[in-house]
Amino acid sequence: MQIIKGMHLNKKLNELVDHLQGPAYIITENTEYVEDLFLNKYSCLFDIEILTLKQYIDKILISHRQFARHIYSQADLVFMMRHILSSHTFYTIQFSSNPYEMIQELISTLKKIHRNNMILDQSFNDNLLNKKCEDLYAIDSLITGGYWTIEEMVEDLIDDTLKTPLYILSDDYPHIASQELFKKIDHYVPVTLLEMTETDEILNDYEESIIHHLFDNSDVHKVAQGRVITGGHPMQECMKIACDIKSRIVNEQLQYEDFMIITNQASYLDYLTVCFDDLNIPATLSQNEACHYNSDYRKMSRSLSECNGHTFKEIIQYLQTQDISSSMIKTLDAYQCDDEISPEEFDLFLQCIIPGKRETNKTGVIVTSLEKGLTATQKHIYLMGINETFLPVEIKDRGFLMEEDYKQFDPHPLLLDEQLQAHYKRIIQILLNPYLSFTFSYSKKNMAANELIPSILMSRLSDIFKLEHGNPSLNLLKNSLYLNQSRIDEDPVNRLIDHYKMTSNQPEFIKDTDKLGRGVSISRLETYNKCPFSYYIKYGLKITEKKEDTLQSSELGSLCHYLMETCLEDESLIDKEAKHYIEENLKEKYDDHPMNQYFIDNLIEDMKMTIKIIQKQLKMGGYVPVSKEKEISGQIGDVPFSGIIDRVDEFGNYVRIVDYKSSKKEIDLNLAMQGFNIQMLVYLDMLCKQENKNRAGMLYFNMKKRMLSRDSSYALGEEEVLKEYRMEGYMVDDGSTNSVKGLGASPELVAPVKVKKSGEYANSAKVISPDELDQIMEYVEQHISELYKKIHDGLIPIHPTLMEGAQPASDFKVYPCNYCPYKSVCLFDVFENENRMISKDMYKKLKGDDKNA
Template identity: 25%
Template sequence: MKTISGLNYTLKIKELIKNTINEAQKNIFDNYYFIVDDPLFFEEAFFKYTDTLFNIRIITYNTLINNLLNHYQIYNQQKLSKLETILMIKQIIETNNYIFNTNNKMELIPEIINILELFYLEELDNPDIETLPDLSKQKITTIIDIYKQFKLATPKDKCFQYEDLLFNHFNDSLKNNHYCFITEKIFTKHRYRLINQLASISDVTILMNNSDDNRDLNKPFINYYDKDNDIIKDDDLYLNHLNTYTFSLQAPKFNDQSPLYKIAQTTPKAEIESVILNIYQDIVDNQTHYHDYAIYYPNHEYKMLLINTLEQFNIPHNLNKSLIFKEMNACLSFLKYKINKQKDDLLDLLDSRMLKKFNDLNYLDRIKKNYLENNVLDDPFSNYDFNQCVTLNDYVKIMLEFIDQEMITNENVITLINYFKEFQSTQEFSLSDFYILIKKTKPELKEDKKPCNDHLYLLNYDQCYSGILDCKKIYLTGVNETVVPLQFKDTGILLDQDLKSLKLPDLSYQIGSNQNNILKALNSNNNYLVISFANASIDGQPLLKSSLYNQLNNMFDIKNIDISKDYLHQSLKKNLYLKGQQDSKQTALNTMIDKYIQSRNQPGTLTTPLFSNYLSASKLETYNGCPYKYYNQYGLKLYPFKKPSFQTNEIGSIVHYVLEKTKELFNQPVIDVDTLPDIIEKYVNKYIDNNELNDRLNDYNNIYIIKTVKQDLLNTIIVLNQQLQASDFEIVGSEIEIKRKYPDFNFTGIVDRVDQSDNYLKIIDYKSSNKDLDISLAIQGFNIQMLLYLDTLASKQQLDLGGLLYFNTKKRILASSLKITEEESSENFFKQYRMNGYVNEEVVTRIDNEFERNSNIIKARYVKKDDCYKGNILSSFALKRLIDYVTGHIEKLYDSLSHGNIQIAPKGSDDPAIFTKVNPCTYCNYRAICNFDVFYNEYTLVNNENLEYLIKEGEDNAN
């Protein structure tokens, strides 16, 4: 057996290819086999030196084994399938109740199988584990027991791997065969022993990519390297320097020019675009071909970036994309729903559009809307009951029935049916184990696409073939720390110390193998090789340049590629706009941009009125906050989907309804607190029934909200009763409709509660949150609703202004300084429920005729030295003038509204506290529509000054 060593990977293979072609032409009756991992690439390499492969076969290692089995007519045993192996290991673990017999055993079994395969390939039966910690001993002893049980349980007509069947079968019938192995799959004890037996009969050559130093990159071959191996060296000074020092602790400078270039970009996406555009520009400039270029990618993310970008640029390449197996994903969603009973999983299944009854988009939208708004989603698959399933066959039967009855038939469904039909076993399964089994064994779909004759080569770092394909320019992408070289983690069933003890491939072996492949890629071209990396991830996290790049930068002069000179491909013309330029062909887009700049992101003035003859206070307040929000909400009538949870306005409606129905209790001298919860329960349930809201109580969040509302109402009714007992005011109306005619429009609204004492009128607004009246902001149009209601009612009934108050129905948490054994006073409780708002100074004692110093009903206190009341109190004059200011302000609002002004001009303030009160943007449903642009749009700033002086008697009217 001849072994060829050295690190000149490309040179060695090219020499082998040329020698094989020459020998095959001389010995036409001999058979020459190249055993490789990717035959198609090697076939292409061969055809660069010959027109025919008459007696040369390029095959994989597995194909070689199958060919030898056929040659010796060994058909008495078949290799265990993946499913059979999984089922056997599962049975062994459960029967012996090994430590892996946990709820996630199906997740562990594929890794256990890989370990057993390592045991087999490295001929590991009774390893010495005495030096390991107890936990490692227990774990490895269990795996060894599983391995022994597995070998005993393997049926006589089956085998774990095929190699065992070939030992001691080789004879002179193979003496005219020549085998050349260019694959690292043979570097295990078991396979290497088999190759040695083959070499006793046939001519065998093995290619080994290593050197005789102690770098990690040599570790995959350390047990198979012999100093007597043939070593091929290259006369190229650059490659010799590269191969001698890369991944070593030394990095002496190479004095001559190197073929290395670099591309540094902001993100991986930008990196890939620059690489491809650099290639595209080179093709345009030098009239080269796509097959002159190869790009290496490190992982799936880079692979998909490359495929998507190349397809966007319409550049041919050699890869076939993995397709989404939607039918399989639908089956997994079905199983996941049956396990977790989560409606989101059911919605994913319905939304897959793989089901016969749920393929209409409009119908699906209605289902989703009903789910989002009402949390209602019926289960159309309740007839598929997995509860009765015991064996794997039982589960498969239901799945096949589901596929047949529910899924749209197509070619993929046929693949799906055939896949499930292979799952035949009477072994017991749980639904969760069945779900994981499907996840672990599901087939992968690939697009059926033949590569063009001239195409770009996309290779991963395990496919270092760009050299033998004679690519003129090579690009290594993703050269960032932890990516290239790859960072390996000490995780898994067997940790690094376990692997070292068992003499199995450990972390240093994996690191060495990765470094070896990277060096192969670096060896593939000594004329032009580009190293590219990104400075940040797509989400803005910084990325470091790879230690490999830093070492190469110390060893060689790496020239920078100016990415600013990249050719601007047609599909990237949008980049012009990022640079403040325009594509002359995009006339519509250019017109829109010009209009946007000219208008400064402001809509034009409307010519059609935005309202009917009736305006409410909430509409006026909305327009006051932002005209454009008013335009979307009341002009275009754009409303967001309702959320399944009860919203603030819905909770308010329930509270208002119950307080309306229980208002007679407010006047009773004493409330029966024992029966009150039942009364509240009755009216809350009645409201829910009348408004068909029972389905929404399937949502646990809503159940909690209703429970909280009932508790809040209990306290609210008790407090309202006590407040009326201490007041001279009486309730004269609730849910009173307000109508008022202004010169050009009608004003409407509803007052929650109206109280009267002699000639004074007081109104109360029930709120489920804390709300107050800020006089300075009211003068500027904020929270004017209650002022307008009070003025309208008092004017209509020719009564005096008594006050406007807000009652917060939310339950309070008392702050107390008492010991836990001391009883809290009722005064502290009722004080927590004091109402916000303002009252006429003439009715303070009418509202609360029991307080001496501080009121428990309103925010007012008696100041003895001044012999007056202070707090949220206004004179009749101040109340009237405040209303006059509000009336004047709404006339201005109406004038602006009637002239079609819908500017993006939300209110704001330089004072953060006031900004929070007046700015409508934070919770606005239309932010994505207005796209408030800080370069063009501005906040309409309110006056931050205290404007209360304007309503004092003796001040000139500012209007």
Template identity: 20%
Template sequence: MPLSDSSGQPHAFEPVRLRLLQPFESMLRQPMQAKKGLPKKQTWTGNSMSEAIRRLWTSLGVTRSLEDWDAHPLKEGLPHQDFHLRVLETMESLLDNLEMAFREMPLPIHEWLPIMESGMSHLSVGVVPPALDQVMVGAVDRSRQSSLKTVILLGLNESVFPARPSSQGLWDETEREALEQEGILLETDPRIQLALERFLGYIACTRPRKQLCLSHARASLSGQALHPSVLIDHLRRLFPWLEVSTFDSRILADQAFHERELMVTRDFWKWRKDHPNVMPSHADSRLGESHKWLAGLTRSSESFSEKIHPDLAAMLFGDSVSHPQIQTSVSRMESFAECPFRFFLHAGLRLKERQTFELDARRMGIFQHHLLESFHLTLQEEGKQWHDLTAGQGAELLSHLAEQMIHDFDDGLLEDKATNQLMAKAMTQGLRIFIEVLMGWMKHYPYEPRAVELSFGQKDSLLPPWRLPIRQDAAFVFQGVIDRLDFLERENGPTLAVIIDYKSSLKKLDPTLSWNGLQLQLPVYLNVLRQPEVASKLDQTSIRPTGAFFVPLKSAQENCDTRDEALDAHRVDQSHQSAYQHHGCFDMEALQTLDTRPGSLKGTQIDYHLKKDGTPRKSSWQAMTREDFEAFMNRSVELLKRFGDRLLQGDIPVEPYRHGQMTPCQYCDYSSVCRIDTRTHSWRTLQPPQTPSEKEASSSDQA
């Protein structure tokens, strides 16, 4: 509507309004004088919308303005930088994508707005600000500087630069070649990626006008050896007179320009650790300043090792100062065994990462657990048991349940995008094979799955919490979920019980880790079943635990030399049985009930290996006598009481362990908090497991 004043004459701002409307009239190719706004009923396809936006840019003179802005630095004698034109190129790329994605899809303009906003929110332009006599850092594929005097290329290592082709595609090279013969070219062709990486290497090496410095590392941060890039070998063939110089970061005391340069030397750190209060005899005055600085840094790092006040510990981990009841779980106590400070951050301060709506390992595990739970509950509703099904029937039932669950799981997360849909199919196929293997084992495994996702200590749980006294005025109150509980009911004697804990990948009991409290899950679940009130809750007179096992839900693919071997039915069956084998601990007296095959010396479903006389081999330590099985459960009680006493004393040092090459710091979410130096840290050494006789001797020595 035209603007007018109170007398009906055109308003003073009417010419401004008309000037503002003119570009949009060119965009829409229709006058807007009589319109109250943009035409709402008119629809645009992707092609027409991109053309309209380009007409808008033309009428506004966008291209000419951006060119003038980029030309201005040249007129002023400043370094040239095509920043604004690169913005235009990025916007043109957005319109090209718009045409491809919505070519013939008509939408009203109010629906185009969020699409354009979403596309523009992900746009970025890589720019390295040009400056004289300064160092510029940038990626090779994003840099557009053509007048560089010196270039320093870092990370010229194998698989780093040139980078290894991405393997995220679904097709292998043979299938790609077949598609190319049909005229179908895939963007993620590994050969194209390799060629592009070589081209980037050419660009990087030909940019400098005076000097080129190439650098490659000998080893990664974890100490793994690294090989030079093929670009290094190629350049040495082109220029055989080039010499390789080795960089050594060690600085001698008489060569340091500043005392803090000495702090980067590993030798000095090691010497300082062994001589905390002694100055080296050859040190000059500069080292005195270094010693003060290092002493302050050491005091700062040692502050992690100090205890917190017991009253504060009782309030952080428990519910009161006088009689703390510590609500906890097995995984939390395992984290205390890994590193007490990690437990403090997780269970005390309750630090955690922000949750993201993506299909991560945790959500995939939840989906698999829910699907197996639905499988069991469906059988219960139909009045059936696992032993009533054949392998094929079990697989078909699971597939049917998976189709229903994929649609409803986590607000449609598994249908959110193609990769999630593929993962859902892969998980379903894996669980189909898992069920088929289990059903095949049922004829030699008389235990019947009686309960799944059996919680204890939680709200509306069937089983009570496991209460473990730490001392007279304090106790642990454990809660958790047992994935599956199998029963073998007998006319005479207690019901035999086996605990099954599903894992996303292969996991085995390690004697050293178990002895030091790093694998508490199975013994704690066994102790839960030993509570007197549990049997009545499960409609049993009494329960005797006979075993507990980790069961992987994901099978590892074996390497085969030929395609025929990979497709051999017998080999595939053996591979699946090996992949889903149960690893854990069990009472040897109950072995005949766990594996009813007569005269068997080696387990298929359960991992064990016996000698000809029927006794376990040394490697099968998990096949325990009744006394050792009881001691295994009691050892966890002893460890937990020890952990609880340390907790209530406020003893939470940064004390991670090392077992071989494994440390908890490799997968810790709190490394940015403790900030220990893994190169110089003194790792906690795990105690070797003791036999009952060795334990008695150790106890007598302590007494």
């Protein structure tokens, strides 16, 4: 095969236009783009045909009279996969009452396997991967009657009947199956690949900066003009873009087709649709109708509540008596079988098989994705949503098979780095398009009022482009509610709007405070401190998340805690005690589920290593465990508390407490002074006051980390292993260093306490004095009293906490909305509700470190 290399796709194609002599097929997924380039030079194309790969393969099938071959539809795959999972037992896959997310993931994985010619029937050193492959192979063997990919559908028909040379834009077809098909075709007709690969090209300053320096840190000069628009949130960003286009059409006498919007965010398409409709701007937006808007689905979903059927056949026959279309009746016929299914699950099944409608306008502002964002004619281009994790996109390692799994296959699909490089190439292609102007845009917050930051790409574009900030007027939006101050004449909704605005989307206080739950605990107080309304939903209304019937991380954590309690003195008891615990608590989830067995068995092996490390830590110093699972009770101010301490260690009259965690956790004194992260401080204070002991420390031991690094840890030296297993938290030192001496000769291997040769603590040492701790406890006591009073006053405002300067997308401690299960209930309104801001520097100010505060 001939390969034409070069990063500048437009230049390569223009050279092809100038020199190509037909007949020839050009294969690309951007057919309109390539057609425009040819039609710019030729009035019509006689012997040059521009096709997608699917269209080319259809030609081959027709020439061989193979009309019955078909690719599995997504609906058929969902149905067959559900039947297979419900009627067979697998090692790594469990069937549940809602299996459709897993089914979609398995379908995606098998498509990737077929697209990349991966061989499942082979042996690997990784036992879990072997089991996964066995399961995938078994499922794949049970799915028959069609093809997974278009390449499979035609590979046996490639022969000397092929006559026409091919020119292929190979970056549109990254899968190995496509590449192998092209090689096979090349045996019969010449195949030329146009490949986006770095080569010696003559480039101007702009092209050089985009191709070679867009994604590095080299110094560059501003080599082009551009514009930037920022929105307070994505909807406002879209509003500004729509208004900007409208004003430019009026002021610059432009046409709608002169504009192209490129975005990879599906939500932006919905927002742009609303904004363009308000301004009567035509656009090539695809109107997607999700199944929930399908009238047949709505009728069937409502009637399922009255259905008594227990199999596909029974439920389908019942639904076919309802007022649904004849086409839907015919669609349901294909799935009549005796497999058992509940009406509730059948609703989920319908959501997977009912396709949404797509109606695309052919004229107007061009709105497209990064993959389709090529244009042969010069346009005013808007590149939208240039926020961190959105553009460039965040490529994650997740799925049934992981990155490390795929690496063991030969051949294998693109790995994460290769996927990211391909994504970068798409962005470079867009920026090398012939253009009249470039406008870049991003948002400062998302629609839930979480902060967003511009991506590193936006920063780099600022280096290359001399950017003018655009701020289009939004007065062009003719929305009746907006113009009438959110009111509709003579409509009862006005009373609700008035009440909403008057209360600022806040609930009233609760008069019957018993509804807020009786009793109090540290975790409950911290929940209230994060957001009073979520406290009310959880502890007042007692609404909790639905528990899954799969193995939960909390159940694994409970097993770890039990083994820590029963086997700390003798790790040889672990197998016996683990077996006892499983028999009493996890028998059903363990016995019949090989995947659960794998995780639990590995966890038990990890715990043997973990307990050995704890024993080593104890032998290094003088602290001796005196209690495990110790119940503690007392008062902080006038508020009574009780709780359980995982482990209490003593060294003379010094006491430290240790808490076992299944994830990384540290004590943040700044947050503790503001009512968060206070459990360890409260427990240590109550315990030492009751027993008249000196406070020595409060430490977390992270169990999960050790489980994940077990294999690599064995290869490390003893000191490196101990550092890896070091506890986190704080030690309390009154100046005598007695509490720290109890850690042994190398305290930094046990806790975050490094001592210099001079005997002083390193700056990084987490050591506080009893006076500092007393001051912190004063703040803690004050917060506890205030929170307790607010709870019993019935105050439940929607008022989530946010730390100054924090990034809410990555810090749950200071922004509870991110993972709150009640977001759909409170409906936090960015225009009415506010966050409760807390300081990031309070502990620094307490220490007198005002210079850095």
